[in-house]
């Protein structure tokens with residue numbers, strides 16, 4: 001339906017219903033994925049995790065042949081073909097693949113951890129698994145991929161059903177008419193290759209992790225179903241939200257939004273586009289979500305015989321002057337940064353609920369934290385939902401990292417879609433308070449224009465949360481004092497200024513000089529330290545003067561940096577770099593690193609380093625101070 005008619009329909013719809021966040025709907029509608037299947041994990045589904053066969057295709061001959069010609073049929077991995085049976089017939093036909101008799105891999109999980117020969121494989125690999133769906137009996141069926149890194153080519157029974165670019169966000173294709181009774185053949189081509197036009201580009205300080213890295217599910221829905229729904233507590237003490245139905249009978253449906261245990265039950269009627277909004281006064285007894293009291297309610301959105309269920313917390317987040325206000329009260333973010341890697345010596349980016357809980361428990365209970373920076377890309381929904389449950393505030397980030405092709409409109413379009421896929425997935429998560437638009441991007445006019453567009457887009461998609469970015473800082477010496485200045489035009493667009501600082505690690509600063517370093521900022525806005533850190537190999541204890549890469553140096557670095565932090569005007573939080581050592585091909589010192597970035601407060605197997613307790617003690621004191 002053309003946008004103009006949607007606008008007219010939305011306005012008519014509004015006249016019949018209470019006021020609704022029209023701006024959020026219209027601004028978001030262009031970027032809204034065709035299907036969201038919000039709350040999919042609670043719907044009837046077949047989890048397709050398990051052993052998949054795979055076939056390497058480094059020269060992409062299964063996709064395109066030399067000169068860009070169509071791939072030779074003998075190489076097309078996606079064909080709906082029993083190669084062994086064809087070969088048994090004899091004759092001239094032959095094949096240069098066989099997905100049925102190929103090697104197997106446990107999916108979800110990155111291929112770099114699956115086989116030694118795939119450790120640094122960077123290119124296309126085809127995956128396949130067969131499955132037998134339930135009888136549809138009038139239902140619809142969808143394939144939902146939680147994440148595939150980086151490009152995905154999806155085929156069902158030999159027919160292409162869709163493609164997706166982006167390694168960290170979910171995507172959905174309807175397969176109702178592509179399924180056949182009995183056994184179906186799902187083939188997924190995954191290309192991990194990044195380049196100057198991808199997001200992120202090819203150089204990052206984290207590992208490849210190519211593959212189907214999060215679960216794939218076959219989801220069943222009624223003909224008309226609740227595709228997406230949201231509800232949020234506003235700073236005016238109201239609960240507003242919306243529901244979007246999908247299907248032939250989406251228009252004119254009665255919708256009920258209910259919050260069990262809070263005495264909320266609201267009805268509305270969908271407009272011609274299947275959209276309905278509601279806006280109701282929050283009940284007096286509503287228990288607000290916070291890290292100290294992460295109250296979640298059972299919420300249902302029902303319409304057309306279908307129900308979308310969710311467990312949601314209600315809270316408000318805002319900034320006022322130099323403060324961040326959670327539920328109207330100032331809060332100090334006691335956090336740490338985290339890459340998406342499970343504990344262990346050979347992580348596959350396989351984040352099960354157990355793996356996520358092991359990581360977040362170190363933050364919540366080990367460090368006495370209330371905040372986590374999920375860097376540098378959208379993490380698994382498992383992790384974000386667990387942050388809701390455990391009570392950790394979340395910084396969510398799009399991997400606009402270091403360098404991007406700032407003047408390429410395709411790059412901006414990709415980023416906006418990544419923002420939409422992330423925000424639509426996580427906008428019901430009380431823990432998420434910050435949308436970050438980038439990390440350490442060198443200042444230039446095209447770069448600032450790009451980020452400004454991202455900030456506008458995030459605000460249009462979700463006017464309820466704060467916008468930030470991890471900025472680089474300027475360093476000057478004034479009257480013999482080191483002054484660290486935030487001087488970035490992007491600040492105008494941000495609610496929270498975040499900065500990465502490594503004085504005392506990169507460069508030749510003496511640790512004793514850190515507490516005297518002064519900070520200046522261009523505006524009275526909250527500041528958070530989004531990164532600071534130093535490498536230490538767990539178990540390496542230098543004798544005498546602390547040496548870099550020793551646990552003692554890292555611990556002293558933390559003590560001195562925290563002393564400096566306590567003098568930063570307007571500092572409202574921090575997420576030091578990083579909870580756990582993580583894999584990076586940029587870190588190859590043969591004694592201290594061996595392919596690991598060692599800035600973790602924990603080793604890759606969870607060993608505590610001395611600095612862990614330094615930060616934990618600081619956060620205990622911080623929590624006591626702010627409780628006063």
Ligand code: GCU
Nearest residue numbers: 205439440500531577597599
């Ligand atoms: C940068 C960057 C991180 C990187 C870290 C480091 O600030 O944001 O991704 O890992 O510094 O140098 O360890």
